Each structure stands twice: as structure tokens, then as C-alpha cells.
Amino acid sequence: MTAVALMTARLLRRAWAGLVALLVLVVLFELVNPLVAQSLGGPEGLEPFLRALPPAFRAIAQVAPDNIVRAGLAGYLALGFTHPLYLTLASVALIGFVARALAGEMERGTIQLALARPISRSRVYAARVCGMVLVALALAAAGPLGMIAGLGFTELRDVIVYDRFVPTATAGLLLFWAIGGLTLLGAAAADTTGRAIAFATGVLVISYFVDYFAELWDVLEPVAPFSLFAYYDPFLALTRGELPVQNVLTLLLVGLAGTLGGLVVFARRDLPS
Secondary structure (H helix, E strand, C coil): CHHHHHHHHHHHHHHHHHHHHHHHHHHHHHHHHHHHHHHCCHHHHHHHHHHCCCHHHHHHHCCCHHHHHHHCHHHHHHHHHCCHHHHHHHHHHHHHHHHHHHHHHHHHCCHHHHHCCCCCHHHHHHHHHHHHHHHHHHHHHHHHHHHHHHHHCCCCCCCCCHHHHHHHHHHHHHHHHHHHHHHHHHHHHCCCHHHHHHHHHHHHHHHHHHHHHHCCCHHHHHHHHHCHHHHCCHHHHHHHCCCCHHHHHHHHHHHHHHHHHHHHHHHHCCCCC
16 A cells, blocks of 8 residues: 555656645635625625526526526526636646546656556556546536635525535546546557547536537437436535435446546556557
8 A cells, every 4th residue: 555655646746746836726616606696796796697598508407497586696606617607727737637647657668667666457556547637636626615715705605515525526526536537448458648638628528518418409318318418417415404315326437437447458468668
């Protein structure tokens, strides 16, 4: 375990500058949302704005405008966790870290330095899994913490139920775990960082647009359950404090399948010298 911890720490040290920058952007993005809510007039002023949301944005949020209006401030703030910018910042941080930590080190040949010591491939891979989990935890916490900080600068601080940020962060963590697991699978099979990023990004983009267009185009409804975002519901988490069991199990299993699949591929493949 000491070797795994040391390797994990080294991976995080090498990536810390980029990760911190993206985490700060996530915090700032979510911090602004309560300030915008107050500028629109608080819970009362939000209703006409929410009803005016275009159909495309409602599809992204996966929530009917009436439901958002009834949820009030929490309903509006939940939109911050389904916004494309939030998802892009978090995905770039996670996918970039995992791809560079595994495929990148195989591409550069530096992973051979670890394997030249009496360390098994499974332990080398475990360090990448630990790093992925830590990055996912940081990303899942950054958004809610940024939003809580933003609420502190407004007069809306007493309107929200703060306990519900815990299931909201958990919903994010589950999504990032699933994305990280699939990225590990792609990175284990890829020969370059670029290919690993392309695989993970391709899967994520297809998953996102299937979920998005399934709300607008009936043809895609049958394949909508295959999208990761069909099981990501921060609106329900922040407005009711609920996490559907199906969502939790699906994202857990997807992440686990990707992680274990990556281990099998990495353990059996020929590594570049």
C-alpha cells in the first residue's frame, strides 16, 4: 500500500497545476449562480425567467419548467450542475488526468521505471485508480462548495437546505466515477494520450447528445437509457435530497466495469519500450 500511495502522490504532484486551475474554475462558476439568482430578484423574480427557458435548455436540464418553478431557488441552482460548462470543466480535468497518468506514461515509456522495481502491474494500475478517485472527489466537492460560498454573499443564504448539497455532491461523484472508469479502460488500451482522450471524450459526447436529443427527438428514446446522463439527476438531489437507487447502482457498475476492464487490458497488454 505504501508503494501505491507514493505513486498516487507522484501522479497528483505532476498534474496539480492544471487540476487546481480547473477546480478553481468550477468553484467560480458555481459561486456566481447564487449571485445571479439574487440579481434576478430571488425566488420570486426567478419564476418568469425559468418559464422563459428555451426548450433546448430544458432538455439539457432534464426538468420541466413547472417543476423548476415549484422548486424555487433550489430548482434554479440545480441547473448549475447540468450546465454544459460545468460538465465540460469537470470532464476535462478528470479525463486529462487519467489519460496522462496511464496512456501518457506508457507513451513516454516512464511507466517502465515503476515496473523495473518489484512492483506488480496491478499495483501500478491501482495508483491510477486511487488518483482518479481523489480527482473525482475533489471535483464533486468543488461545485457544491463554490455554490455554498456564493450563497454566503447573498441574502438567499437562509432559503436553501444545505444538507441537500451532500446528495448533490454524491450525484456528481457517481457520474465522475463512471466517466473515470471508462477513461481508465480507454487509457489502458491506448498507445497515446491523444487516443485515450479521444476515446473517453467520444463516449462522453455521444452519451450527452443521446440524452439531450432523446428529449427532442422520439427516434432516440429507445437508446436514452444507455446514456450516462440518464442516471445523473442533481435537480432531484438538490430539491429533495434524493438519489434514486437505479441511478446510484448504474453509475457505480459502469465505473466498476470500466475500472476492472482496464485492469485486465493493462495486465495483459505488451507495453511500449
